[in-house]
Amino acid sequence: MKLVGRGAEAILYVENGVLVKERISKGYRIKELDEKLRSRRTKLESRIMIRARRYGVNVPKVMKTEDYKIFMEFIEGKRLKEFFNETTSENRKKIAKEVGRMIGLLHSSGIIHGDLTTSNMILRDGELYFIDFGLAFHSTSVEDRAVDLHLLEQAYLSTHHEYFEELWSSTIIGYKETFENWGKVLSRLEEIKKRGRYSKR
């Protein structure tokens, strides 16, 4: 067993070549709530990953789900967070467009990722994978989709400031290719940027 990651609610380790995501118990909450949340979220996450895969989104293949654990394919590759800084402008645009296409497929299938950052995207043998569906949920609302895109835009801005323009415009081109209702979502995105915590009132 090799620990490969630790988030706020789960640990990730590799066992016999399989990646295990285990939601760990939290001492601060009562047993009833703790077990309910961990098992419910584990089930939801695996269901969402299976659905995403069926709709053609590259995600780790889920092998089995057990109480608080998801056993899945271990994707070893390069995170886009690093890749974008090490490659050519042409490659960046190509992959950023693929990011948009994958988000479009996710949204078409009624899934919101909830944590779209370049740390949650991996490139393996030229294929792009989305990982960590821990915050994902089912929704077809324009608002949720726009917020999903907004998170990615913020991530591009904070982590890849110098390439922001080419990354964002390529992603939008890809998104339009695979998600029919892009017009409404993009105009809602503009509204979101003008309100609430995201900018000054």
Add this chain to the structure above:
Amino acid sequence: MLYFSKIDIYLMFMLCLGIESTAHTFGVGIVSDKGEILANSKDVYKPPHGSGIVPHDAKVHHENCKERVLEDALKSAGVDLSDIDLIAFSQGPGLPPCLWVGTEFAKKISNENNIPLIGVNHPVAHIEIAKLTTGAKDPVVIYVSGGNTQILAFAGGRYRVFGETEDISIGNALDTFARKVGLPYPGGPKIEKLAKSGKYVELPYVVKGMDLSFSGIVTAAEKLYRDGVKLENICFSLQETCFSMLVEVTERAVAHTGKKEVVLTGGVAANKRLIEMLEIMCKERGCSFSSVPMEYSGDNGVMISWTGILAYKSGQRTKNFDPISRWRTDEVEISWMK
């Protein structure tokens, strides 16, 4: 150890008088620029039984007690207005009728005594008093009160919001439920007491990413009460659910920012169970936890006065002295932190 009398302190240091009047509390605090707290006087408006705050009544309350609270503060610090170097007032966010009382009062004292005046953001003041009294330097801050529920941390010159309520605050949720089931104001302590002998019953748990929502939980809790579920059990579950949500989002902010300190501030900071849960989470995460002392957890003039000093000494000057009833925490430039 060096010993300074109160008089020495006044001669050596700058003194700021701070006025708080955003909601229930009319408070006056006096603090030196070295962080010594010399006075913390206040008078709290109590709404009629079974009702929330009535802004106009709160305003009348503040008008009636302001001179007395000021005198009390000056007396307990042993100073005159002539010893005061700076006046700070809570400029927002808050209820406009209440805000105006403090603003006008601060302007009047400032004019009559020729003392500089500075406006302070109320939530930022809750953060700063928590840092002063706990010694935390750069914490993840949980700000919970009757009006606010936010998880904040310093990043890029501001206190950024890492999580917050989408609808009502946690304090408001507890107070609303208490009112609906006939518990007297303030409802929080009553619920805490009843919860001690309660068992878990299911309530919705609503965390979406970093955002929290409490209004649906209150509605569900009211329904349980109408259905005859024991009040102790509902109080227990209400606390456990709301606090678990809050701690979960806090933990996520800690994991994301990598900060090593967590601080709890605001009126709901007095709840023992919430403090216990945060202590456990922090221990599991390996970071430190501290909570603002009881006397500074609710609204008070001390926090306004201390934040006024920080802002003034780092070069901030207020140009427009009108209340700002909507004023987001992350709009304030934190010029005193690097």
